[in-house]
Amino acid sequence: MSDPVFGPAPERAPDPELVQLLTPEGERVHHPGFDVDFTPDELRGFYRDMTLVRRLDVEATALQRHGELGLWAQLLGQEAAQIGAGRALAPQDFVFPTYREHGVAWCRGVDPVRLLSLFRGVDQGSWDPAEHNFALYTIVIGAQTLHATGYAMGVQRDGLVGTGDPDRDMAVVAHFGDGASSQGDVNEAFVFAASYNAPVVFFCQNNQWAISEPFERQSRIPLYRRAHGFGFPGVRVDGNDVLATYAVMKAALQRAREGQGPILIEAYTYRMGAHTTTDDPTRYRLSEDLEHWKLKDPIARLEVYLRRNGMADEAFTADVAAEADALGERMRRECHALPDPSPHDLWDLVHAEKTAELAAQQAEYDAHAASFEEALS
Amino acid sequence: MNEFKLPDVGEGLTEAEIVAWRVKEGDVVAINDVVVEIETAKSIVELPSPYAGHVLALLAAEGDTVEVGTPIIRIGEPDAATAPTSAPTSEPVPPPASEVPTAPAEPPVSSASGTDPIDTNVPPEGNATLVGYGPKQRALKRRARKATPGEVAAVVVPGPVEPSRPARALAKPLVRRLARDLGVDLTALEPTGPKGTVSKEDVLAAAGGVAPGVAAPRVSADPAGRETREPVKGVRKNMAAAMVSSAFTAPHVSEWVTVDATATVELVDRLRERREFADVKVSPLLVVARACLLALRRNPLINSTWDEAAQEVVVKQYVNLGIAAATPRGLVVPNVKDAHALSLVELAQALETLTTTAREGRTQPADLAGGSFTITNVGVFGVDGGTPIINPGESAILCLGAIRPQPWVVGDQVVPRQAMTLSLSFDHRHIDGATGSRFLADVAGLVSDPATALLF
Known part of the structure; x- marks a missing residue:
């Protein structure tokens, strides 16, 4: 119903266009704005990344069920969105993840066992963000978008944007989800990024579910269009298509590095698993939905394309499967071997300098610990 | 030989129920093969095996509620199973009670131990x-302190105690x-x-x-x-708590009336023929539900809440119509939100969705909360009526009996008619007999002559 004064309601706007380069059936299609050619090695690399990351996720979920992890946030179904976004990065780009970005962590060279130690509760995130240009997982929903925007404004002030030097110009990526899009933090980040033209790419994996809340209750308009209201472009990409996600992310990062400001990418995907291992999605969503999205599986469509075009054979997929099994085995083994944290970490790691007060506290603790028949671990 | 201890699959769960074993003794399992399905307070979860080998023993039965940390399955080489008792070496895991009934330090259990x-x-x-x-x-949570002179363990006296x-x-x-x-x-x-x-x-x-x-x-x-x-747990536990709280806080009055529901039965038949109702279930319950909604409009006090804390009666301008549903797991009372605003077709669809969801055990907590009036249909069991207990937080409940042909006096003739009993319980703290009776009579009038709905 068009209002004579205010115009049409937003939900009546035409259906959004979805950037896609590989259909769910494994057909390669082309898009005028984002046409990229991929070499067979790159395509096989995507397949390998996605398969290994899926195994990483399945193994970690099983480890939680074994009682080895306190919690795990599954990425099942979102492999293409994460590998596409992760592989499009330049080494100098800096990423601010949520707690579900295992695929991006993989692309940044973070050992999967480091993810396990966080979810096992033996540390609070043990990789060095500066070493991987990959911040620690943020549990607070949406908070990392502000960190990313602030970081991007710093990058700008350091003169690392728009110099034309491809090894120097950098972009910052803020990962978040559809649920976070309703958070104040995310909207504030949009405002600041737009106002200061910060070199930040907002990468939203719209996996349709904010725990049990469906996407329909997050937004009346397609998420990527939110960006227009803040004054920067937005684009929706098929998040289950690793090629399209890669191409769109590559272009968005380049745009940010050149100093053209922020952009919002909505990677349209589906959370095939639970929100976390504590959640039971059968209580709030229909199995038909799941079946529908299974047909859009990101790995299956790439495998079909590779095989149909003679770029992968049985030996290749078997190799990757064997590599995945080895990864799973290593994760189990090294997870079991993760050491428990020492109470001394409190005094050793929190402050740079051990003051007299801290030393006294530690001595007091040691005396207390020594009063037990059985040693405190 | 390995024992898989029940993990905390949620965050801070203390126990879970064994729903179904997927393996039996003697089966060979690989790492991450699903061995059991458990139900926690939060969800139903499949547990993958952390070990590979033969299933030597299932240490808990289906239906058991098991504490987190308790071994539930033993996996290892088949030879080890023949040993009568599992002598734990490094880990001090006591053998299951079924094999070794008493730990040495414990006093003898009562004679009926096996079946207690x-x-x-x-x-x-x-x-x-x-x-x-x-x-x-957990009883051993405190670690033993090194003895210091003058310090005596107060209560902890080990072994069989004098x-x-x-x-x-x-x-x-x-x-x-x-x-x-x-x-x-x-x-x-x-x-x-x-x-x-x-x-x-x-x-x-x-x-x-x-x-x-x-x-x-x-x-x-x-x-x-x-x-x-x-x-007593889960849905049954909730039902018990809700019924006890209602029965012993709200003084219930029950009234009933038997009506000639022939016109309602005919109306149901006519509605079933209509295209709008082609895909939806039409039943006398639908007509009675609608009759209640109309009668509530005329008797708003029936659709209210007694607010003990505020010492107020909260009269609601909306009706969240609860339907008591027997499910495999017990009674649940989901409600149709804002039922007063629904057309007959919408109401029919809403009722169908509600009952289907409930029977499948997929009713969400939100559907159970916030009801304002409830209908219970005991007629489906062939029962005529009863004295239903009010759903907590509401003020009345209508019980719908079976419709069956009965002799009925029409004019001077005794003729067979489709008769039905409607029973109403209401909270006599704030609803007096006149109000309750008027409401029940209104519903009965609509059931015996649905055309009078035009008067409402």
Whole structure:
């Protein structure tokens, strides 16, 4: 119903266009704005990344069920969105993840066992963000978008944007989800990024579910269009298509590095698993939905394309499967071997300098610990 | 040989129920093969095996509620299974009670140990322990301190204790409550529990072996197997709590009326023919539901809440119409939100969705909350009527009886008519007999002559 004064309601706007380069059936299609050619090695690399990351996720979920992890946030179904976004990065780009970005962590060279130690509760995130240009997982929903925007404004002030030097110009990526899009933090980040033209790419994996809340209750308009209201472009990409996600992310990062400001990418995907291992999605969503999205599986469509075009054979997929099994085995083994944290970490790691007060506290603790028949671990 | 201990699959869960084993003794499992399905307070979860090998023993039965940390399955090489007792080496995991009934340090359990009911709400001390752990681990939470001169362990006297009985009997709070409920004097009992405590069995024995209705044991307590005991939990537990709270806070008045529902039955038949209703179930319940919604409009006090805290009666301008549904897991009362605003077709669809969802056990908590008036349909069981208990937070409930042909006086003739009894219970704190009767008469009038809906 068009209002004579205010115009049409937003939900009546035409259906959004979805950037896609590989259909769910494994057909390669082309898009005028984002046409990229991929070499067979790159395509096989995507397949390998996605398969290994899926195994990483399945193994970690099983480890939680074994009682080895306190919690795990599954990425099942979102492999293409994460590998596409992760592989499009330049080494100098800096990423601010949520707690579900295992695929991006993989692309940044973070050992999967480091993810396990966080979810096992033996540390609070043990990789060095500066070493991987990959911040620690943020549990607070949406908070990392502000960190990313602030970081991007710093990058700008350091003169690392728009110099034309491809090894120097950098972009910052803020990962978040559809649920976070309703958070104040995310909207504030949009405002600041737009106002200061910060070199930040907002990468939203719209996996349709904010725990049990469906996407329909997050937004009346397609998420990527939110960006227009803040004054920067937005684009929706098929998040289950690793090629399209890669191409769109590559272009968005380049745009940010050149100093053209922020952009919002909505990677349209589906959370095939639970929100976390504590959640039971059968209580709030229909199995038909799941079946529908299974047909859009990101790995299956790439495998079909590779095989149909003679770029992968049985030996290749078997190799990757064997590599995945080895990864799973290593994760189990090294997870079991993760050491428990020492109470001394409190005094050793929190402050740079051990003051007299801290030393006294530690001595007091040691005396207390020594009063037990059985040693405190 | 490895034992898989029940993990905390949520965050901070303490127990889970074994729903179904996917493997049996003798099966060969690989790492991450699903071995069992469990239900926690939060979800139903499949557990993958952390070990590869033969299934040597399932240490918990389907339906058991097991504490987190309790071994549930033993996996290893088949030879190890032949050993009569599993002598734990490095890990001090006591063997299951079924094999070794008592740990040495424990006093003998009562003679009925093999068949004693297990109350999952209390630690399984001195009980026919479900699996593994004898005394509850948690009881040993405090670490032993190195003895220093002058310091004596106060209560902790290990081993079978000589009852130098204290004036006040030692017992856990749950046992104390049980004793109070059963009228048993704790100090008069000979304690047989660990460390001189009075155990649940002591109390039950003193009470003549009569277990209270609320205990949650698991299997038959009767040697001949002529009684079975079912745990009170989940939906049943909620139902019990809701009914008790309602029955003993709201003074119920019940009234009933038997009406000639022939016109309603004919209306239902006509509606079924209509295209709008082609895909939806049309039943007398639908017509009665609609009649209630109309009658509530005329008698708004029926659709209200007694707010004890504020000392106010909250009259609602909307109707969230609850339908009591018998599900495989017990009674649930989901409600149709804003039912007053729905057309007949929408109401029919909403009722169908509601009942289907409930029967599939997929009713969400939001659907159960916020009801303002409830209908219960006992007619489907062939029952005529009853005195229903009001759903807590509401003020009235209508019970719909079976429709059956009965002799009816029309004019001077006795003719067969489709008769039905409507029973209404209401909260007499704020609804007087006149209001309740008027509402019931309105509903009855609409059922006997649906055309009078035009008057509302």
